[in-house]
Each structure stands twice: as C-alpha cells, then as structure tokens.
Amino acid sequence: MSLLRRRKPLESEKASVPEKPSVSDTSKKPDAKPDIKDEKKKHSKGRWSCIDGCCWFIGCICCIWWFLLFLFNAMPASFPQYVTEAITGPLPDPPGVKLQKEGLTAKHPVVFVPGIVTGGLELWEGHPCADGLFRKRLWGGTFGEVYKRPLCWVEHMSLDNETGLDPPGIRVRPVPGLVAADYFAPGYFVWAVLIANLARIGYEEKTMYMAAYDWRLSFQNTEVRDQTLSRIKSNIELMVSTNGGKKVVVIPHSMGVLYFLHFMKWVEAPAPMGGGGGSDWCAKHIKAVMNIGAPFLGVPKAVTGLFSAEAKDVAVARAIAPGVLDSELFGLQTLQHVMRMTRTWDSTMSMIPKGGETIWGDIDWAPEQGYDCSNKKQKGNETQAGGTINVDSLDDKSYGVHYGRIISFGKDIAEAHSSKIERKDFKEAVKDNNLGHSNVSCGDVWTEYQEMTWDSVKAVADYKVYTAGSLLDLLHFVAPKMMQRGDAHFSYGIADNLDDPKYENYKYWSNPLETKLPNAPEMEIYSMYGVGIPTERSYVYKLSPLADTCFIPFRIDTSAEGGDTGSCLKGGVHSVNGDETVPVLSAGFMCARGWRGKTRFNPAGISTYIREYDHAPPANLLEGRGTQSGAHVDIMGNFALIEDIIRVAAGATGEDIGGDQVHSDIFKWSESIKLKL
Amino acid sequence: MAPVLRKLLYVEAVINYKKSSFLSEKEKEKKVVWDGDKKKDDERLRLVVKRRKDWRCVDWCCWLIGYICTAWWLLLFLYNTLPSHYLQLPVEPPGLKLKKEGLRELHPVVFVPGIVTGGLELWEGRPCAHGLFRKRVWGGSFTEIFKRPLCWLEHMSLDNETGLDPPGIRVRPVPGLVAADYFGPGYFVWAVLIENLAHIGYEGKNMHMTSYDWRLSFQNTEVRDQSLSRLKSKIELMVRTNGHKVVVVPHSMGVLYFLHFIKWVEAPTPMGGGGGPHWCHNHIKAVMNIGPAFLGVPKALSGIFSAEAKDIAFARAMAPYVLDSDILGLQTLGHIMRVSRTWDSIMSLLPKGGETIWGDLDWSPEEGYCCNSLKDCSKAYVNQQSGSGNSSNGKLDATRNEKVHYGRIISFGKLSSQLPSSILERPDSKVVLFGLNSPTGRNSSCGGEVWTEYHEMSKESIRAVAEGKAYTSGNIVDLLRFVAPRLMRRADSQFSHGIADDLDHPTYNHYRYWSNPLETKLPNAPEMEMYCLYGVGIPTERSYVYKDSPSDKCSIPFKIDSGASGGGGCLKGGVYLVDGDESVPVLSAGFMCAKGWRGKNRFNPEGMPTHVREYRHLPPTNLLEGRGMQSGAHVDIMGNVALIEDIMRVAAGATGRDIGGDRIYSQILQFSERINLPL
Structure with missing residues (x-):
C-alpha cells in the first residue's frame, strides 16, 4: 500500500508539470503575473516533491484521525445511547x-459451560516458531497469528492424531475465568x-x-x-x-x-x-x-465438517479466515489443513447425530417431513393439515424433502423415491482400500483421504444415500483413525x-x-x-471435479437448488426449522x-x-x-x-x-x- | 489514490481547472468571455498563491507529522518482522537451565500477591463510572485516573466506618494468573x-494465583x-488432583x-475454616x-501519618501529574490520604513488636550500621573491632560516634532525632496526647469534598503532636490513635501489633x-x-524526620523534612536509611x-525448619536487562535469576538443605542477636 501511495502521485505530478507552460502561454500578457507563476512553479518544484506531498497527506490524515479519536474519547459514554433514544424513542431497559x-x-450461584469454539485457548509451551506467544491466546481474541504464521498456528492448534491429546512439545490450554468466553473476538x-x-x-x-x-x-x-x-x-x-x-x-x-x-x-x-x-x-x-x-441429539453439520470440512459455523475456522482460504500461500490446500486440524479434535465427534434412523429418519421417512420452508404463515396451515398426511403421498413433490437422507449424491437422488435408487455397498471396496496408498505425491498436508484410492471414493459415491445409521459406517470408512478415537470416547446409539x-x-x-x-x-x-431460522438438516453432495485424493474428494453440490421459492433446498443444503x-x-x-x-x-x-x-x-x-x-x-x-x-x-x-x-x-x-x- | 491526491494538492487542482477552462473557451472563440474568465483565473491564482503562503506553517506541520508517522510505521513494521529472539538476552533463563538438568514439575505452586500489585475491576459503580463494567480500575494502564480522577478516587475508596464496600460500589479483585502477572503494561x-515455571511443565492447573x-x-x-475459603478449596483441589503438597510463594x-x-484454616468454623490442626501438614x-514484611515496615507509618510513603501507596509515584494538577490543586495529597486511610490492609504493615524489636529512644538493633559504601563500612567496622580507644583517625571516629537512633521512628526536627535522650526535652507523650483528646472540629473552613481526619483536629493538638519530638514504635500507635481515631478504631478490631506473653492465652484465638x-x-x-527470601x-527507609507543614490550611499538617541530611550518610532527605530491599x-x-522461629521455640512449637536466603542487589548492567536479573x-x-532458581x-x-540452607549477606544475625525477645 505504501508503495502505491508513493508511485501514483509521482505520475500525476509529472503529468501536471508539462501542462503548466501552456497555462502561462495562454495569458500572453507578460506582466508581473507570469513572474509570480514562474516563481511559484520553481518553488513548488523545489519544495513540494512527491514525497513531501505524501508526507503532508499522511500528516493531514493523522491529524484528523487523532482529532476524531480525541473527540471520541472525550465524548461522554452515554452519548450513543442518547442519540439512539433521540431517534427511536426510549429503549427498553436491559433485563x-x-x-x-x-x-x-x-x-x-451460576455456572456457565461454554460450547465448542467459543472458549479461548492459550499457549503454555510451543515449538520455536511460536516464540513470544507464551500465555497469549491462540484461539479467541484477534486471531492475529492466523495471518502472521498460519502453518505454525495450525500446527499448534492440532492435537495428536493417535492419542487425541497434546502433540509432543506443545501445550495449549484453556483460558480460565469469565474472560475465557465472555467475548469470542473483540466486540463479538x-x-x-x-x-x-x-x-x-x-x-x-x-x-x-x-x-x-x-x-x-x-x-x-x-x-x-x-x-x-x-x-x-x-x-x-x-x-x-x-x-x-x-x-x-x-x-x-x-x-x-x-x-x-x-x-x-x-x-x-x-x-x-x-x-x-x-x-x-x-x-x-x-x-x-x-x-x-x-x-x-447432535447436529447434521458436524457430519459435513468431518466429511468434507465444509461445516459453516461449527468449525468457525473457515469463516473467520476467509482470506486464508483463498490465499496463495496455502493454495488450494487450505481446506485440507482445516480438515487435518479439525479431525484431530475429538470433541467434534460428540455432535454426530445420535439415535440413528429412529430419531433422524430413514430413506423414506423423517420426523420433520411436511415442513414447509417458505414462510411462517403457510407453516401454520401445514400444521393443521399435518394430520392428514399419509405415507402413500410421499411421491408427491411437495413432500419430496427426504430429510432422513442426510447425505445424498446428486439432487435427483435426494428427491427420488427409495425404490428407484440403486445402491451399491461401498464396504466391498474396503479390501482394495488398504492397498492403495497414494499419499506419496501429496506433500505435507495429510488427511486420511490421501490413503484412499479413487475407486473407493467412487464406491462411496455409488452408495448414493446415507441416513443417520449408515453415516457412521461412512465415517468409519473414510476416516478410520479418527473414528477409532471417536469410538473410544463417544457412542451414538x-x-x-x-x-x-x-x-x-x-x-x-x-x-x-x-x-x-x-x-x-x-x-x-x-x-x-x-x-x-432455516437450519442445515441434510446435504446434496457431488464428487470433486479433480479426480485426485490429495484434495478432499467430496463437496457439497452448491448448484443444487429447489425449484420454487418455498423450497427447502438451497445451495445443496436441505434446511429445516432451527x-x-x-x-x-x-x-x-x-x-x-x-x-x-x-x-x-x-x-x-x-x-x-x-x-x-x-x-x-x-x-x-x-x-x-x-x-x-x-x-x-x-x-x-x-x-x-x-x-x-x-x-x-x-x-x-x-x-x-x-x-x-x-x-x-x-x-x-x-x-x-x-x-x- | 491519485485523484484524491490531486484534489488535495491545491495548486495542481487549480492548474487543471484553468487548463480545462482554457480549452473550452478556445472552442467557443468568445474573446470577451475569455478575457473575463482569464481575469477570474488570475485572481483565483493570486488568491491561491497568497493562501499558500498563509498555509505554509500548517502545511509544514502536516508534513512533519506525516514524516514522523511514516518513519514510525516503518520502524514498527521492521520491529514486528524482526524475529523475536533477536532482542533476547544471551543469558539463559533459569527455567530452561533447570529443564536441561531434568527438573520436572512436582508440587503445585500457589502465589499470594502483595499489596497494590493485584488488579481490581469494577462490578457496580456510580453513574460517573459508566462503561467501566468489568474493566480494571487498578492495575493495567490506569487511564481512568487521568480521565476522571475524582470518580476514580471515589470508587477506590472503601467505607470509612465498616472498611467494606461503600453503598452502590462493588470493586472486586481480578481472578486468575492475570491478576498480578503484570502490574502495568510491561511492568x-x-x-x-x-514463565520460568512453565518451562519445567507448570501450567494453569498447578499454578494458582490467590486473588x-x-x-x-x-x-x-x-x-x-x-477469599480464604476459596484459597482453601483451591489448595485442597490441587493437592487432590496432583497428589503432592503445595509450595506457597x-x-x-x-x-x-x-x-x-494458616491460622484461619486451622480455626474452627464460625470464625475460621475448620480445617483442623493437621491441615497445613497435609x-x-x-x-x-x-x-516478607513480617514485622511491618516503617514506611506504612509515614504513609498513614502524612500520605508520604513512596512505594507502598504507589498512587503517588505513578501519578505525579495528578499531584501537581490544577484541577485537584493542593488537595491531591489530602485525597490520597482520604482514600488510602479507608484501606484497612495498610494497617497490617505497621511495625510490630514495639520497642523490643524496633528499638527505643536510645537503642536499636541496627545501631552501628554503616550506610556509606561497603569500603568505608568495613574500615569503620575494623576500626571499631580493633579497640575503640586508640583510634587515630578523627574523621572515622566522628562517623562512628554519630550514632543513628533508628528507634525514633518519627522525630520532629533533625535535632531531636540526634540528641541523646537525656538531653531531649520531651513531655510525656501519653499525657500530651490524651490530655487533648477532645479534638475540636475545625473542618468548617475546609471547603470541598476532601475530608481527612486532620480536619477535625485543632491547632493545639497538632502543636502538641509536634512537641512530642520523638516517637518510637512503642508509642507510635498511640500517636496514630490520636491523629486518626476512626482509622485506628477499625484497625484495632482487625490487627494487633504487640508481642504475646502467653501464646496459649485464649485471647489469641481472635482473628486480629x-x-x-x-x-x-x-x-x-x-x-x-519456612523460607525468608x-x-x-539497598538503602531502605527506617525512620523519619518530620516538620510542621508551613501552610496551615486544610492540608496535611505534617511533612517529611526533606532538607534534613547527614547522619553519617544514613540520613537522606529526612529519612534514615538502613539495609533492606528498598521497602x-x-x-x-x-x-x-x-531467630524468632529458628529451632523449637514458643513461636514454632513443632520446630519446623526455617531458611534465610538473601540476594544481594546488583543494578542491571545494560538496558536490555530491563529491571535487572x-x-x-x-x-x-x-x-x-537466583531467587527464581531457588523457588523452582x-x-x-x-x-x-538441598538448595544450600541459609545464604546471608547482611548483618541480620547480629541484629537479631541484639533483640531481647523471650523465645
């Protein structure tokens, strides 16, 4: 930015200098005025070089900024409230x-138990790359380190892949006290x-x-x-x-x-x-x-987080660092980094949907079926009509949302009747899977997908539809090590x-x-x-266009949209009330x-x-x-x-x-x- | 960027304007209008030139500020990109050294911070403290002192009667390690x-800061x-989860x-913690x-007496601006005195043990201590040792003879601090003080809100105090009772400063x-x-020379006589100094x-081992060391570094015994020997 600032004025200055003679020529009458102009010209040339101009400009900005800052600080703290009340009338008292x-x-006495990602984490022992961060927040606060040394940060936020505890030489610990989770980031x-x-x-x-x-x-x-x-x-x-x-x-x-x-x-x-x-x-x-x-009973978005690192809020990592996602430094591997990191976090597995098909629905049935996503007024009507719905009418497009199919490959599969879906059991591919170690070419980033062959990836896609019951098998298949840890700590039945x-x-x-x-x-x-608020409930997936397991091979099919305005399908996600x-x-x-x-x-x-x-x-x-x-x-x-x-x-x-x-x-x-x- | 700049560079903008107008005129070929326009342009140009001349100063200022800012940013940027170990000391921190030796964390550690170093935050305040909810009012950057000093003072004060919260104000200690890791930014x-403990494996779960x-x-x-219940519960939890006893620092x-x-936790429940007699052992x-300020510090006395303590009530040192500001005027000290006198804890630091420990009018345990540089001292000491009769050097003799009466903790005038007690004319202080024990209120004349108990004293009583000439630690408490009756009423119910004759007497079950x-x-x-580290x-305040304050208005009537010096180098700025750690x-x-706890004696019936570890002060050798290692x-x-290593x-x-038992540089053993305390 500073370079830019310096160069541009130079050009404009140059451009303006040749124009000056034409100005003085046009005056034609050689009296005192041209002299003044010439003098001025020389003067301005001598004194006001580009850098001086820049400095003058920066100085101006700084002065104004300080002045505003001073005003802001001198302002009584109740001023914003006063203005608000002047505009909108008296605000309701806080409770x-x-x-x-x-x-x-x-x-x-009151005990708060914060949720995932909202609690701050600080560094107690780290590798040399994290020098100077002792007792500083790695998670929560300003997240400055994500930008300064992203790889180092990812390394320190990850846990050990085998034990689910600290990696050797790294100790990241929760911040204690009310400050741990009063604000997640400044102002939030x-x-x-x-x-x-x-x-x-x-x-x-x-x-x-x-x-x-x-x-x-x-x-x-x-x-x-x-x-x-x-x-x-x-x-x-x-x-x-x-x-x-x-x-x-x-x-x-x-x-x-x-x-x-x-x-x-x-x-x-x-x-x-x-x-x-x-x-x-x-x-x-x-x-x-x-x-x-x-x-x-868990959240469906935990599954997508684990499956393709595409959860939107649970692993806030992606949301808070959109710049990192697209940065050249990481290239396309950002998502892999996020996946590798989040998959070492055992806690995300606590939120995999529990209760299987009994709770979350099977291929044809789901407790929420008949929910209308368009708006609330119509929803009331549906509720009254709810009693008359019977299973036979499932072919009807208006009740076509099969929430039970938490992951389906392709929009048509998500909407088709169960009898029309041909499924191939992906578990047969397991035997081949063990042979194909293709991670040689992938460099640093390591996700368990890199140990899968493309054939097994395809086999996963060929199973077409996964309900809450078969999801667990799917996760066991694509991420065996993670689920091994998961099985020791959580149960979903x-x-x-x-x-x-x-x-x-x-x-x-x-x-x-x-x-x-x-x-x-x-x-x-x-x-x-x-x-x-519309809430993620089930997903339409597709295979990644790059046929390479160095990258995450599955993606939410963001092009899958429901037809009319009242549809629950948006950007590849079926949503429901929540x-x-x-x-x-x-x-x-x-x-x-x-x-x-x-x-x-x-x-x-x-x-x-x-x-x-x-x-x-x-x-x-x-x-x-x-x-x-x-x-x-x-x-x-x-x-x-x-x-x-x-x-x-x-x-x-x-x-x-x-x-x-x-x-x-x-x-x-x-x-x-x-x-x- | 460029268009913005062009607009701002006024000259160019005008030139451009002129150029464009000229072209448009040419197309139209209307001379009259052209002439008129030219004139207008010229005028404008002249105006600009004139204006530029007027502006030059402002422009120049802007230019300078811009220049400085840019340079500053550049340096800041460079500093930030610098690898952080670049500025590090070559000395290895003790934590890393001991880690290499193979030390690992074992006993959980409990920190107990001292006065003023712990942060305080606001939980409920008056309207003037709007927006400070859960912000630090003590510790941190202290910005509020400058922004709203009176409001700040109001919130830092406690209730004058109860010593608890004033109504409508709740200021509470900051919890956790952050309470006292840094007092101000960088301090x-x-x-x-x-940090050093963390190197050998300590972390939040086995370090606890008592806030x-x-x-x-x-x-x-x-x-x-x-707070005491909390501390007990925390220690019990740490012992249970770590399986080892705690080390308290x-x-x-x-x-x-x-x-x-320690006494509270053993005492039975209504007054104590009900931990039983073996709690500490377990x-x-x-x-x-x-x-440790086991027997109190003399500067607590001067702090209460005239708000002139230097380090204990940091308030003065860190806010010199407030002291001299016009807003508060001469009443600043009065404000500080009013606030700090509501803090009961300061009274815990008053010298304890009376004349037995701190010395009387003629005698003190430290007498003969030499305040000059080490060389002179050893000379004088040798001289003293080798028969005082035939001393050849008269100067040295004089130095030796000028005995410092440390026992006179407060004396009025340099003379009364030096004269032998036989010459010192001094009315019996008790008679003086209690004879006048009905202070007539004179606070009517002192407008404003500042209220110290001095305002309730008459001129006669103040003169009487000064006529007392010299006060030892024996009657100093009486003096304080006289000048600050309310404060001492609270203090007497919370603290005691004597020596017990019979420790088994049931009165000593009381928490005071x-x-x-x-x-x-x-x-x-x-x-x-038990360790004393x-x-x-460092010369340390031990006793004071006072004078009447010249301005006999509503300000504090006594002042340290900062003109008094001499006393063989021991008296500087009205303060007699002795060996110590500056406080x-x-x-x-x-x-x-x-001595007091050494071996098995009545204060230490179980004979728990005690160790004295002294650390000789060395100023930092270079700037990088900061406050010195x-x-x-x-x-x-x-x-x-040595202290940290010992603790670790x-x-x-x-x-x-493993770390080397006693380590003594000072004359503490001689001093202690001279104290005649039945053990």
Whole structure:
C-alpha cells in the first residue's frame, strides 16, 4: 500500500508539470503575473516533491484521525445511547435493570459451560516458531497469528492424531475465568451480555463461574489431562458451601450441554473413572440446568465438517479466515489443513447425530417431513393439515424433502423415491482400500483421504444415500483413525436396556439416549433455543471435479437448488426449522418427549421445560446482533432468554416463568418418533 | 489514490481547472468571455498563491507529522518482522537451565500477591463510572485516573466506618494468573516466575494465583468475598488432583495474608475454616516468603501519618501529574490520604513488636550500621573491632560516634532525632496526647469534598503532636490513635501489633492476632519449611524526620523534612536509611526466620525448619536487562535469576538443605542477636 501511495502521485505530478507552460502561454500578457507563476512553479518544484506531498497527506490524515479519536474519547459514554433514544424513542431497559427494579437479587450461584469454539485457548509451551506467544491466546481474541504464521498456528492448534491429546512439545490450554468466553473476538460477545445483566442484580465473580475446558478434547480427556471435571466439581461445591447451601443454576451452551451431561454422569460414578460424588450429588448441588441451543441429539453439520470440512459455523475456522482460504500461500490446500486440524479434535465427534434412523429418519421417512420452508404463515396451515398426511403421498413433490437422507449424491437422488435408487455397498471396496496408498505425491498436508484410492471414493459415491445409521459406517470408512478415537470416547446409539453394565463406561455419558438422568427429582432441566431460522438438516453432495485424493474428494453440490421459492433446498443444503446450527428436533426432543414425565431415561421424573425464542432480526443497526435474535450464538443476547435465566437464578421455578413456550412443531415431530420410553 | 491526491494538492487542482477552462473557451472563440474568465483565473491564482503562503506553517506541520508517522510505521513494521529472539538476552533463563538438568514439575505452586500489585475491576459503580463494567480500575494502564480522577478516587475508596464496600460500589479483585502477572503494561510482577515455571511443565492447573482484595483487612476478604475459603478449596483441589503438597510463594503483604490464612484454616468454623490442626501438614510443603514484611515496615507509618510513603501507596509515584494538577490543586495529597486511610490492609504493615524489636529512644538493633559504601563500612567496622580507644583517625571516629537512633521512628526536627535522650526535652507523650483528646472540629473552613481526619483536629493538638519530638514504635500507635481515631478504631478490631506473653492465652484465638507472627504459633507441621527470601544492599527507609507543614490550611499538617541530611550518610532527605530491599528493612524480613522461629521455640512449637536466603542487589548492567536479573529491590526481585532458581528447585521437590540452607549477606544475625525477645 505504501508503495502505491508513493508511485501514483509521482505520475500525476509529472503529468501536471508539462501542462503548466501552456497555462502561462495562454495569458500572453507578460506582466508581473507570469513572474509570480514562474516563481511559484520553481518553488513548488523545489519544495513540494512527491514525497513531501505524501508526507503532508499522511500528516493531514493523522491529524484528523487523532482529532476524531480525541473527540471520541472525550465524548461522554452515554452519548450513543442518547442519540439512539433521540431517534427511536426510549429503549427498553436491559433485563438486568428491569428485574433489579422488580427487586430481584442474586440467589443461586451460576455456572456457565461454554460450547465448542467459543472458549479461548492459550499457549503454555510451543515449538520455536511460536516464540513470544507464551500465555497469549491462540484461539479467541484477534486471531492475529492466523495471518502472521498460519502453518505454525495450525500446527499448534492440532492435537495428536493417535492419542487425541497434546502433540509432543506443545501445550495449549484453556483460558480460565469469565474472560475465557465472555467475548469470542473483540466486540463479538458470547456470555458478556448475560454476565453484565446478572451483575445488575448483584452477581459477581464469586457467584458466577465459567467452566472453561479445552473444547478440542474428548470430554473424558479434559479430566485426564487437565482435571477439568474435578475442578468443576470442586468449584460447584465451593460455591454451594460459601453461598449458604444454595444450589447452583447451570447454564450450558451448545456443546457445553453435552459436556455437562457427561459431567453429571461422571460426578456420580465411582472414583477411578468418575468423580465419586455419589448418586445424590446432583440433587444436593444443582437446582436447574438451563441448556441453551442444546444439540442433545447432535447436529447434521458436524457430519459435513468431518466429511468434507465444509461445516459453516461449527468449525468457525473457515469463516473467520476467509482470506486464508483463498490465499496463495496455502493454495488450494487450505481446506485440507482445516480438515487435518479439525479431525484431530475429538470433541467434534460428540455432535454426530445420535439415535440413528429412529430419531433422524430413514430413506423414506423423517420426523420433520411436511415442513414447509417458505414462510411462517403457510407453516401454520401445514400444521393443521399435518394430520392428514399419509405415507402413500410421499411421491408427491411437495413432500419430496427426504430429510432422513442426510447425505445424498446428486439432487435427483435426494428427491427420488427409495425404490428407484440403486445402491451399491461401498464396504466391498474396503479390501482394495488398504492397498492403495497414494499419499506419496501429496506433500505435507495429510488427511486420511490421501490413503484412499479413487475407486473407493467412487464406491462411496455409488452408495448414493446415507441416513443417520449408515453415516457412521461412512465415517468409519473414510476416516478410520479418527473414528477409532471417536469410538473410544463417544457412542451414538439408543440403549435397549439402560441398566446394562456396559453403560457405565464413559463413552456413553454424553449421549442422552444411553444414559439415565440423575436421581434428583427437584432438579429442573430447561431446553432454551431459537427457532425461525432455516437450519442445515441434510446435504446434496457431488464428487470433486479433480479426480485426485490429495484434495478432499467430496463437496457439497452448491448448484443444487429447489425449484420454487418455498423450497427447502438451497445451495445443496436441505434446511429445516432451527437456530441456524441446531435443528429443532435435536434441541427439543429430549425435553419435549424423551425426558417428559417419568420415563426410562428420566427415572426420577425431573421436570423439563421447553422455552423457544422466535427469531427476529435486529430492528436497527444500533442493536448490533439483536436483542430478539434466535441464532445459535446471538441468542445469548436475547432479552427474553436473559430474563428467564435471571428469574430462575433469583429463585423462580419453571412454572413461575411460564412453563413451556413453544413456537415450532416440536411436539408433533416428537410424537412421530417411535422411541421406547 | 491519485485523484484524491490531486484534489488535495491545491495548486495542481487549480492548474487543471484553468487548463480545462482554457480549452473550452478556445472552442467557443468568445474573446470577451475569455478575457473575463482569464481575469477570474488570475485572481483565483493570486488568491491561491497568497493562501499558500498563509498555509505554509500548517502545511509544514502536516508534513512533519506525516514524516514522523511514516518513519514510525516503518520502524514498527521492521520491529514486528524482526524475529523475536533477536532482542533476547544471551543469558539463559533459569527455567530452561533447570529443564536441561531434568527438573520436572512436582508440587503445585500457589502465589499470594502483595499489596497494590493485584488488579481490581469494577462490578457496580456510580453513574460517573459508566462503561467501566468489568474493566480494571487498578492495575493495567490506569487511564481512568487521568480521565476522571475524582470518580476514580471515589470508587477506590472503601467505607470509612465498616472498611467494606461503600453503598452502590462493588470493586472486586481480578481472578486468575492475570491478576498480578503484570502490574502495568510491561511492568512484570509474577510473569517472569510464571514463565520460568512453565518451562519445567507448570501450567494453569498447578499454578494458582490467590486473588484477594488487598484493600480489605484480611478477615474481611473472607467476610465479603470468601477469599480464604476459596484459597482453601483451591489448595485442597490441587493437592487432590496432583497428589503432592503445595509450595506457597507469598510476596510482600501476601506473607502476612498467608500467615492469617494458616491460622484461619486451622480455626474452627464460625470464625475460621475448620480445617483442623493437621491441615497445613497435609497440604503445604513449604512457604517461600519473598520480601516478607513480617514485622511491618516503617514506611506504612509515614504513609498513614502524612500520605508520604513512596512505594507502598504507589498512587503517588505513578501519578505525579495528578499531584501537581490544577484541577485537584493542593488537595491531591489530602485525597490520597482520604482514600488510602479507608484501606484497612495498610494497617497490617505497621511495625510490630514495639520497642523490643524496633528499638527505643536510645537503642536499636541496627545501631552501628554503616550506610556509606561497603569500603568505608568495613574500615569503620575494623576500626571499631580493633579497640575503640586508640583510634587515630578523627574523621572515622566522628562517623562512628554519630550514632543513628533508628528507634525514633518519627522525630520532629533533625535535632531531636540526634540528641541523646537525656538531653531531649520531651513531655510525656501519653499525657500530651490524651490530655487533648477532645479534638475540636475545625473542618468548617475546609471547603470541598476532601475530608481527612486532620480536619477535625485543632491547632493545639497538632502543636502538641509536634512537641512530642520523638516517637518510637512503642508509642507510635498511640500517636496514630490520636491523629486518626476512626482509622485506628477499625484497625484495632482487625490487627494487633504487640508481642504475646502467653501464646496459649485464649485471647489469641481472635482473628486480629493471626497476621502477627509475634502473637501466633506456627502450625503443627514439622515437615513444612519456612523460607525468608529477600533482597539486601539497598538503602531502605527506617525512620523519619518530620516538620510542621508551613501552610496551615486544610492540608496535611505534617511533612517529611526533606532538607534534613547527614547522619553519617544514613540520613537522606529526612529519612534514615538502613539495609533492606528498598521497602522492607532486613530486620523485618529476616528476624523471624533468623531467630524468632529458628529451632523449637514458643513461636514454632513443632520446630519446623526455617531458611534465610538473601540476594544481594546488583543494578542491571545494560538496558536490555530491563529491571535487572540480579535485582534485590522489593518488586524487581521477582525477576532475580537466583531467587527464581531457588523457588523452582523447591517446587520440583528439593528441600531447604538441598538448595544450600541459609545464604546471608547482611548483618541480620547480629541484629537479631541484639533483640531481647523471650523465645
């Protein structure tokens, strides 16, 4: 840029100099004026060279900038609010202020459990390339290092491919305290708004605790490496004892929901594998678990993230560094780098859809079928008509969205009737697969695709359709090493007999369909999530045009579009109602049906509540990310949600705040799932 | 870029304008209009020339600023592209050295920061502090002092009666290692130690920074924030998850805080932590006190008395601008005094042990200490040793004879600090002070908000204070009770500064005695080790020469007489100096480890081993070293390579004997011997 600045003025100067004589010629009358001009000309030539001009220009800009900066700093902090109120009329009080006026004060200590990617990570030990980054944030904050030394950054963010723990010589650890996840990046709040509002009614550091954990690790490994679960247990016990025995209100968000499920099982389990808290620990220490944007049953976008590194929000890596994606330095391998890195993160596997075809639907059926994506008013009509739909009408194009086919190769396959799809079992290709090691030519970047032959890639595509059940086989096939780790830490099935001793293993603890809720009848479980935003549910894939396994061989077919405006298919993605990341089904099913009343998953009959928040985009620019948003992360600034949380933290029960609050068809969809309860 | 530039370069723009207008005229061939237009152009041109001349200065300024900015950016860019090890010292940090020796992390480490070094953040404030929610009001860049000084002072103050939060204000300690790793940007406190420990494998899970509100009295940190409970829970968690006892590293006032903690944790529950008598034995391997202010520091006294402490109440040192500013006028010191007098913790640093420890009018343990350079001192010392009768050198003799009365911690006038007590005319201070114990309010004349307790004193009482001439640590507390009754009322309920005759007496179960090593017993933990690690070789404030403040308005009526010097080099700017680490005299830092707790005695019934480790101060040899790698100064010692190595060895499992036992440069053993304390 600085070069540019210097060169261009030079040209313009040159261009203007020859023109000057013509100006003086035209005056024709040789009196004093030309002299002045000549003098001036010489002068300007002598004094105002290009560099001087540049410097003058920069100086001007700097002065103006400083002046503005000074004005900005001198401005009273309430000025923007004053202007806003002058334009739009008085703003509503933030919920904290409103409830403070109602007389609410801090009562139950609050525990935050952040989700994936929102927690900061800092460097404690690194390779020489990361010199000077000791105790600096590698994840969260400004992400300056992504641009400065991208390869070094990727190296340090990756975990060991075999153990899923630290690679040798690298220690990256979660940032502790509220600062871990109050802001993800400068100005991009996550928990900060909630914290500020809670502080209004008297909360402070001693009554708020951020359960920061390394979100890259599998849940049990956070305990193995950092003793994070022990820390959370100890902190909750401390907060209960120092606050006069008042139980805590836990607020997990996103993947933190699964982490906390794992925690509740861990804390009850006996000591070597668990925390040894005994079966009544939860009853003694937890008043309520208020899950925000809970992916209880997983999210489909986790699959695409693992399959082709194309998830949009879960692995934010891509979104935050669009420049890196297209940069020449990385070339086309950026996606591979991202894939290689994210595949070492065991935690992403916790969000693979759980419950198989029973929950997510099979080739012909899905609980959400009949959902109309066009707009809300029509949706209401559909809901009424919903009762009359029968399976025979599936051929009808208007009900053509087969959500159960989470991955289909080609748009036609996604829409065709199941009888018309010819599928070839890809597992036959496994034998050949072991032989073909083609990674010699691929250079540095290593993904497991490089160990596959093109034939096996084609075999995958030839299977055409993958449901939630066969997805796991697919992942086992394309990423055997990753899934080997995954199988040791997570499970995705449905338990037939919850008392089977095998379910005492920690790999089942984060799956709500393979665990029982704790024996704490007074505890409450909330599922709070946004609705009204189209959310990824199933995908149309195609083979990558480059027939080379050095690159990721599969891609979302972004050209696949649904015909009319009301179509659910956009850019190769079938969407359904949700909060932009988690479909309603995953967020709401457990509280709407799986745990409702006394079921085998909820033997103590813990009361459950569903609180849905209808998404409304921000009304004006000053609102920032909106006070009524329902989006997965932005919902943390939703005033209604914050009010609910504050009321519960100040002592209210689920009934007090109004019980269920439902906008979507979650109850109808839950009914259609045939799960033994 | 180019069009923008052309517009901005005014001359060119006009030339272009002229050219285009000329061409258009030519096409039309209308001479009259052409003439008129030309005239207009000429006028315009002249105007421009004139304007340019006027502008020259502004232009030149812009040009200069632009030049500087560009050069600055260029340098900044170069600096950033420079590999970061380019500017590194050739010296290997102790962490790497010990890593090569094969040391690994073993015992979890707990840091206890001292006064003023811990950050404080705002959780609830008055409207004037809008926008500062969860921002640091103490530590960090201190920008708010300059932006809204009065608001800042208001939020840093505590309630004058309770010593807790004023209504509507909640300022809380910053948690975590960030609380005190750096005090200001680039001013390390714990950061160097943390980094070195990280080299041998330490990380967040086995290092804990005790964050407590250092303004509160120690017991109040538990009452308001449950800080002691938190510390107990954290230590228990670390011991449980690591399987090894912790090594505690307190610094400065943190030493007293941790003494308080040790007693608290053993005491039964309503007042204490209910950990039982074996808690320390089960959880603590060693306490490595850095720059410990065990017996208090004299500068705490001058801080309370006249807000003139130099390092303890950093407020003054870091904000010299505020001191001289017109906005606050002469009342700045008054403001600081008002604020710092609401901080109960400062009272924990008052000298303890009275005249037995700190000396009386004629005697002090440090007497005979030579303040000149080392050479002169050894000469004088030799002279003293080799029979004082036949000293040939009169000058040296004079130096020796000019005995410094360190025991007179505050004296009014240089003379009264030097005269032998027999000549010193001095009314009995108790009679003087308590005779006038009904201070008549005179605060009516002092407008404004500044309020110090001096405003409630009459001129007579102030004169009476000055007539007291010399105060020792025995009656200094009485003096403070006289000049600051409210402050001392709070202090007396939270701290005690005496010596216990009978440690088993039930009065000593009260928490106000817990931070005084002379009124408590060490815990029942024979394997635990106590270290005293401190710097020596820096002149340290020990006693003061005061004078009446000339301006008898609403300002503070006493001032250190900065004109007083001499005293064989020991008196400089009204302050008598002695060996120490710039804040804590050797006596206070070393006495307990050197004598008070040595062996099995009544203060240390289990006979836990104590070690004195002194670090001789060496100023940084070059600029790159920053604050020095061999510094002995109170805070800078945290970057001392030898100290860090000692701490790391102990943390990795070594005992005091392994690292070499005592290491003494000062005369602490002689000083301690002279103190007549029943053990």
